[in-house]
Amino acid sequence: MKIAVVGKGGSGKTTTSAVLARTMARRGRATLALDCDSNPNLGISLGLGEEVTERLVALRDAVDTGEEDHASSPDELVRRFGVDAPDGLRLAVVTAIQNPQPGCP
Numbered sequence: 228m229k230i231a232v233v234g235k236g237g238s239g240k241t242t243t244s245a246v247l248a249r250t251m252a253r254r255g256r257a258t259l260a261l262d263c264d265s266n267p268n269l270g271i272s273l274g275l276g277e278e279v280t281e282r283l284v285a286l287r288d289a290v291d292t293g294e295e296d297h298a299s300s301p302d303e304l305v306r307r308f309g310v311d312a313p314d315g316l317r318l319a320v321v322t323a324i325q326n327p328q329p330g331c332p
């Protein structure tokens with residue numbers, strides 16, 4: 228199951244995403260939370276703390292500036308740009324896929 232949370236600024240996207248992700252994980256589902264917000268603070272809402280969240284955001288920003296390469300596979304993306312989070316879920320802070328090719332994951 229894939230769930231996308233979108234909405235206007237300040238409408239509760241991050242809070243809703245965190246509650247959904249932790250609830251799904253607690254119920255035993257393998258849960259991956261992807262934060263692709265321009266103001267990515269899902270890590271804070273998930274309970275990861277500022278230091279870990281800022282480290283993930285800095286890594287994503289490095290992709291945007293070209294200092295880091297995009298991941299070449301979904302597995303690599305989850306490993307390199309993610310951390311384990313409370314309730315057994317995993318969070319990855321990600322950016323847009325540039326120039327997607329046919330078959331792009």
Ligand SMILES: Nc1ncnc2c1ncn2[C@@H]1O[C@H](COP(=O)(O)OP(=O)(O)OP(=O)(O)O)[C@@H](O)[C@H]1O
Nearest residue numbers: 234235236237238239240241242243244264266272
């Ligand atoms: N169901 C709710 N009831 C009351 N307040 C809420 C609810 N959900 C979120 N909030 C509060 O509303 C504010 C905005 O929530 P949140 O940061 O989740 O929104 P957002 O859509 O992610 O914002 P942004 O567009 O800035 O990323 C926060 O102070 C949050 O605590």
Ligand SMILES: [Mg+2]
Nearest residue numbers: 240241264266
């Ligand atoms: Mg938000």
